[in-house]
């Protein structure tokens with residue numbers, strides 16, 4: 001008998017309808033004033049960010065109430081379905097990321113936080129995928145097991161929301177389509 005032990009809970013929701021329109025509209029309204037910067041030590045083919053220190057709260061600073069409300073709602077669903085109870089999620093920091101042609105991100109985690117996530121504001125379905133590093137890669141000869149892989153790539157659509165444990169290693173793969181990919185990432189702590 002095969003046992004699947006220590007699986008990784010990841011939440012994926014495609015926000016549609018009025019909920020989606022309200023979120024997109026409020027981001028549209030602040031987008032013209034958004035400024036991007038590069039982290040000095042990063043190469044030129046790495047994404048741009050609204051805050052390279054990851055200490056500010058883009059969602060709060062731009063009063064993105066609808067996005068915040070949806071993030072909290074789906075985080076509560078995620079916690080509940082993962083077995084948690086009576087825990088309040090709070091967005092601690094957030095930023096917008098811009099990925100242009102041939103750019104990508106390094107492999108990283110958000111280890112200082114309980115949950116990390118991303119909302120896709122502008123995105124082509126086929127552009128730079130979200131690659132998750134298998135956290136059990138070091139434990140087994142994954143390549144020798146059918147359907148076991150060291151990585152898994154999700155191709156999300158505009159309006160999708162991903163939530164995952166802060167410790168999970170991930171990256172954005174190289175963007176091969178010549179359009180801007182814009183997303184809002186955030187860190188959540190459970191109180």
Ligand SMILES: [Fe+2]
Nearest residue numbers: 108109170185
């Ligand atoms: Fe990330």
